[in-house]
Amino acid sequence: MSTEYLFTPARVGRAGEDVALQIEAAILEEKILPGESLPSERELQAQFQTGRGVIREAMRALKQKGLIEIRKGAKGGAYVKQIDVANVSESLALFLKQQHVSLAHIAEFRESIDRTITTLAIARADSAEKQQLVTETKKLLECLDRPEPDMGALGEMDRELNIRLAKMTKNPVFEWIMQALQLGFSSQDYALYEDPEYRHKTAVNWVETANHIAANEPLRALSSIGAHYAMLQRCAPEASGDPRSASPPTDKQRSYNIETFDENDEESRS
Amino acid sequence: MSTEYLFTPARVGRAGEDVALQIEAAILEEKILPGESLPSERELQAQFQTGRGVIREAMRALKQKGLIEIRKGAKGGAYVKQIDVANVSESLALFLKQQHVSLAHIAEFRESIDRTITTLAIARADSAEKQQLVTETKKLLECLDRPEPDMGALGEMDRELNIRLAKMTKNPVFEWIMQALQLGFSSQDYALYEDPEYRHKTAVNWVETANHIAANEPLRALSSIGAHYAMLQRCAPEASGDPRSASPPTDKQRSYNIETFDENDEESRS
DNA sequence: ACTCTACTATTGGTCCTACCATTATCCGGC
DNA sequence: GCCGGATAATGGTAGGACCAATAGTAGAGT
Secondary structure: OOOOOOOOOOOOOOHHHHHHHHHHHHHHOOOOOOOOEOOOHHHHHHHOOOOHHHHHHHHHHHHHHOOEEEEOOOOOEEEEOOOOHHHHHHHHHHHHHHHOOOHHHHHHHHHHHHHHHHHHHHHHOOHHHHHHHHHHHHHHHHHHHOOOOOHHHHHHHHHHHHHHHHHOOOOHHHHHHHHHHHHHOHHHHHHHHOOHHHHHHHHHHHHHHHHHHHOOOHHHHHHHHHHHHHHHHHHOOOOOOOHHHHOOOOOOOOOOOHHHOOOOOOOOOO | OOOOOOOOOOOOOOHHHHHHHHHHHHHHOOOOOOOOEOOOHHHHHHHHOOOHHHHHHHHHHHHHHOOEEEEOOOOOEEEEOOOOHHHHHHHHHHHHHHHOOOHHHHHHHHHHHHHHHHHHHHHHOOHHHHHHHHHHHHHHHHHHHOOOOOHHHHHHHHHHHHHHHHHOOOOHHHHHHHHHHHHHOHHHHHHHHOOHHHHHHHHHHHHHHHHHHHOOOHHHHHHHHHHHHHHHHHHOOOOOOOHHHHOOOOOOOOOOOOOOOOOOOOOOOO
């Protein structure tokens, strides 16, 4: 009963996009709220006075954007949903992957974000959250000491820790960016976790950082983070080159052309 | 001759996604390079042993992801292209829009990014780039003093300045994030520019910041940036200037993985 | 020999119709 | 009252036909 005549017939030539845009607009203007469903494909076909294929293509585009979710069967159809960060992450991940962006560049960005997040978390999170963070980091350390560490699980814990910390800023933007980054270069990240030294030092560093956060010691916490990224730089093997060669932190060797980084072959493992 | 038998017949039920995934994988593994074109839809239809509608929907999804570009006519088809930041931006913008992210939260994030960018730019950009930045900021100030300032042009200049500064970090990630942010919430940003005081102070602040950057004075430059965001907070209208008030420390606030749709009536205010 | 035009082949865009698979709902038998 | 099958609604697929745009080419005209 929701949609009487929201939609107008589509023009020719690019009808599919036209349909998609109209529906997207309706969703963004909240004429259709999350949880509600669009009319069935055959009904839309009638409203737009077009073929069903056009509607289906529009639906596919909207689904890809994360605006709708499609369910089969009776009472199925296209349900408007809240866009998930995962959509942004996927988009970012695709981009990073295709650009062959070096780990060094991402790490530098992450370090800057991590520092801000830590500072804000110390300022805004309550002591319970901070204590919880400490507990989780200790759990990570325990898992590490087991005989056969599960890389997947460890990576997952690391990811969750980062997101937990980001949540403590009380600013959702930081949380989303962190999630996007986590998903964005997890593939490269896993390789690092293969290094037992990196694994161990990372876990220890997490505990250290969490303790400093819990103790409301911003400078010490930032120092720990700096140590972590310095260590990452050392452990990063041939993977995407030396950070300094790609983006030197020292102001002595500047004026590098960005296009000249990452000359190593793409690891076509398998 | 390009694609012999890269693709295998798709399974039933979700054939469209299957096809899209296979093609996406082929692109990401660089079995098809940017600039090259995929086989025609009818050819793919044969290779995948499926209907043409399935292929078309897959194409639509890939196009939406920004992986391919579709041209009509003879020698048309799906051409693999480099993903543009615009895709990430659009995704992010959609997300921010639907989540009703407050300007305060975005501003806080931007401030942290801006500070890092400024620091890195001072360290890595050469003097020519810095001088160029100063020149551009002065140009912005000039445009502002004209009788009838064009909001669109001013916003554009501000955007370009931000991106120019981000480029000076020599780390493309910062550039992309800045572009994504610029495109992502430009709609909200324009409103601020309506305020003549904000306009003027922003321009003056830009010149100031650029001068400090050119003079290699990181602390003064950061101070300018802080002043800018403090001013933004004052000028921001009802948009709740303080991040902490916009997002109370309770995790009760509207989350993104929302399952609890608000039940308010669907009055479509127009 | 050059240029412009019209034709043609290729390819995406649309429409249609039929049928299959899945799922919520309803109805009848137990 | 409960359970299971029939039913209907809906997305998913198949295949064919035609339209529209476009690049290449053959041919007419100069």
